Amino acid sequence: MAQYDHELDASGLNCPLPILRARKSLGEMKQNQTLHIIATDPGSVKDFEAFTKQTNNQLLSSTESDGQFNFVIKKT
Amino acid sequence: MAARKKKLSIIASRGTLDWAYPPLIHASTAAALGYDTEIFFTSYGVELVKQTPRLKTTAIGNPGMPMPVQLPVLLQAMPGMQSVMTMLMKQKLKSKGVMSIEQLRALCLESGVKMIACEMTLDLFDIDQSDLLDDVTTAGIATYLEFAGKSHISLTF
Numbered sequence: 001m002a003q004y005d006h007e008l009d010a011s012g013l014n015c016p017l018p019i020l021r022a023r024k025s026l027g028e029m030k031q032n033q034t035l036h037i038i039a040t041d042p043g044s045v046k047d048f049e050a051f052t053k054q055t056n057n058q059l060l061s062s063t064e065s066d067g068q069f070n071f072v073i074k075k076t
Numbered sequence: 077m078a079a080r081k082k083k084l085s086i087i088a089s090r091g092t093l094d095w096a097y098p099p100l101i102h103a104s105t106a107a108a109l110g111y112d113t114e115i116f117f118t119s120y121g122v123e124l125v126k127q128t129p130r131l132k133t134t135a136i137g138n139p140g141m142p143m144p145v146q147l148p149v150l151l152q153a154m155p156g157m158q159s160v161m162t163m164l165m166k167q168k169l170k171s172k173g174v175m176s177i178e179q180l181r182a183l184c185l186e187s188g189v190k191m192i193a194c195e196m197t198l199d200l201f202d203i204d205q206s207d208l209l210d211d212v213t214t215a216g217i218a219t220y221l222e223f224a225g226k227s228h229i230s231l232t233f
Binding site: 012013014015016017019020022023050051054055 | 082104105108172174187
């Protein structure tokens with residue numbers, strides 16, 4: 001089980017809330033720390049790709065299991 | 077963040093509960109993505125930045141609105157139907173975890189979204205600036221255009 005610096009449970013939240021919460025969490029983090037996000041909104045898969053690209057953060061992984069989406073973002 | 081910050085300008089011209097969401101959702105997301113974002117509230121859109129917004133919805137004139145039961149248009153005009161439609165829409169929004177307009181606009185302001193109310197509209201409908209949220213400034217179209225002209229994206233709702 002990988003360890004992350006920060007966790008964000010955005011389950012049950014709809015667009016744009018997972019992105020807004022992620023932005024807030026990243027704002028409170030230090031550079032090179034990792035954020036693990038759990039979401040249930042299927043739109044979040046494409047949205048987190050677009051989010052990390054536009055905010056110059058790094059999307060380390062994006063996975064799905066049982067309708068739950070997991071993202072790991074590294075703050076750069 | 078890149079040296080050249082992207083800009084998004086939005087015109088919000090509608091004053092109904094359903095149409096209150098698109099400008100605020102787009103603005104809050106853009107702000108989270110690092111865009112400099114401005115919303116120009118004009119015409120009925122000014123309702124969205126009132127201290128106590130009076131937002132309702134109706135299916136009349138909006139055949140695209142999904143209805144739990146299809147009603148003939150004439151029945152949609154019955155007394156009380158607007159309140160029923162508004163209540164149903166609020167329930168729907170809540171059941172899907174969507175924020176209220178009051179929460180969403182507060183979030184926009186927290187995220188640095190600049191809100192401008194159209195001066196001509198305030199004058200036309202006798203709206204006092206004290207009726208509006210404190211963080212909202214008033215200005216004319218020239219002010220809006222100054223920002224919109226430099227924007228990468230411009231949206232109208």
